[in-house]
Amino acid sequence: MEVVAIIPLFVCLAVVFTQGTQAAFQKVVLPVMFLFPTYYFLAxxxxxxxxxxxxALLGLGVGVLVYDLPRWRFSRADLWMVPFVLSTAYTDYTKGRTTEASFTMFNTLVEAVVPYMAGKLLMEYKDGREEASRRTVWLMVIAAVVSTIEYFFKFNPFGRMWNHFFPNEWSGWVTQIRWGFGRVAGPFAQSELAGIVFSFGFMLAIWLAKREYEERYGKIKIPERLNRPKVAVGGLLVILLxxxxxxxxIGTGLALLVASIGRAKKPMARAILVVGLLVGVGVPAYVISKQWVAGPRTDYGSERETAQYRAELVDNYIPVAEAKGAWGWGQIFPRIHGQTSIDNEYLFLWVTQGWIGAISFMLLQLEAAIALLGAAGRVKTVQDRHFVLTLFGVLVGIAFTIATVFLGAQSYPLFFLLIGWSQAVGTSRFTDKRKMATKSGKATGEPALMRVYS
Known part of the structure; x- marks a missing residue:
């Protein structure tokens, strides 16, 4: 029954060749990404x-190469993708572990490069932004509704169902219990990873709610509860909790603060306020947290012990990372006793992919930030500015969160989709379609938003 894992490949290819790559991304890849677990395989x-x-991504990659590659525009982020991808497999290859290296390279191409290409070529193409955002939000709402079972009954309904198709596989992901309830992981393997994904949907839902309410009603005073995206906002907030x-x-809180700049009447003043707030709260919080985690780990499983574990990771694994220099240890690296899980993506990359992998990863984040901030300065409407800074807020939130957890399952391709999306937004020229229509003497009922690609 494991053969069901490759059904999305054929479905995606069928849609690619009949409806196009953008339709395949929206109708096949997004549903698979947000509704299907990634820990069941056909081996x-x-x-x-x-x-x-x-x-699904493999099928999409074929479509992008066949149909969309001529629209590719070079950006600096492309440069940093090359060493990042190479660093995932270089050490294993040089150590003679060619099978592991080839499999790792394949996974990186499918789970990082294809989403990156989709972000650059599909998300902003022909108004793909709105449709992809709506589908993302409502697919996450479906996942959230099903996932509430895990919170109350302490078992994962997604795993329970797919175990019947993969009887010989044990994922290792079990529902954790905290405060007497199950920590919701949904189809995203683990609760922290689920938090990253649901946070992304939550931020998009807020943007959609504001955008659709304004476009439907303008200045007419109609209760906002009639706006359906508000339901998605509430549902995703609940599942995030x-x-x-x-x-x-915390990452979501940071994202909300950054995104709020986009809707402010005086964005620069709001930005100064947000930065001041982050510094004023962040510095004391950092000092207090350092004091809190000081001392030996004793109360195992407690919140303090978990924080101490993450703090000790840095001290214990930095020497391990430094020992292998530029390219890292590869997939086989020495584990420190009692710390087999590196719950810090930056540290994990340094250990496994060396400083080349870690630095190129951070440069990708920097390029995304530069592209989004540049776009925020060019936008012509509040809606566009809110959207751009929503993406920037998500980027900031993820950058913080992955200092406390690894980047895995759906959050990994979602991260590279965001990086590619930022490059597409960064190369867009924004114009106000309503103003253009007014100047030309023509009326239009279409949204006050148009992206022109030069």
């Missing part, structure tokens, strides 16, 4: 293992 040696999402994941909670 057919000597071929790489494929899960549902890998299969049900993950009981503090890192994504």
């Amino acid at each position: 057919a040696r000597p071929l790489p293992s494929l899960n549902f999402l890998d299969s 049900m993950t009981q994941a503090r890192g994504p909670w």
Whole structure:
């Protein structure tokens, strides 16, 4: 029954060749990404293992190469993708672990490069932004509704169902209990990773709610509860709280602060206020947290002990990372006793992919930030500015959160989709379509938003 894992490949290819790559992304890849677990595989040696999402992305990658590559525009982020991708497999290859290296390279191409290409070529093409955002939000709402079972009954309904199709596989992901309730992981493997994904949907839902309410009603005073995206906002907020994941909670708070700049009447004044607030609260919070985690780990499983574990990771694994220099240890690296899980993506990359992988990863984040901030300065409407700074807020939130958890399952391709999306937004020229229509003497009922690609 494991063969069901490759069904999305054929479905995606069918849609690619009949309706186009953008339709395949929206109708196949997004549903698979947000509704199907990534920890069930079809293993057919000597071929790489494929899960549902890998299969869908592989089909999309074929479509992008065939139909969309001529629209590719070079950006500096492309430069940093090259060393990042190479660093995932270089050490394993040089150590003679060619099978592991080839499989790792395949996974990176499918789970990082294809989403990056989709972000650059599909998300802003022909108004793909709105449709992809709506689908993302409502697919996450569906996942959230099903995932509430995990909170109350302490088992994962997604795992419970797919176990019947993959009886010989055990994912290792079990529902964690905190404060007497299950920590919701949904189809996203683990609660912190679920928090990252649901946070992304929550931020998009807020943007959609504001945008659709204004476009439908303008200045007419109609109760906002009639705006359906508000339901999605509330639902995703509830499920985000049900993950009981503090890192994504804080990351979401940061994202909300940054996104609020986009809707401010005086964006620069709001930006100064936000930066001042972050510095004023962040510095004391950092000092207090350092004092809190000081001392030996004793109360295992407590919140303090978990924070101490993450703090000790840095001290214990930095020497390990430094020992292998530029390219890192690869997939096989020495584990410190009692700390087999590196819950810090930056540190994990340094250990496994060396400083080349870690620095190129951070440069990708920097390029995304530069592109989005540049776009925020060029936009002509409040809606566009709110959207651009929503993406920037999500980027800031993820950058913080992955200092407390690894980047895995759906959050990994979602991160690279965001990086690619930022490059598409960064190269857009924004114009106010309503003003253009007014100047030309023509009326239009279409949204006050048009992206022109030069």
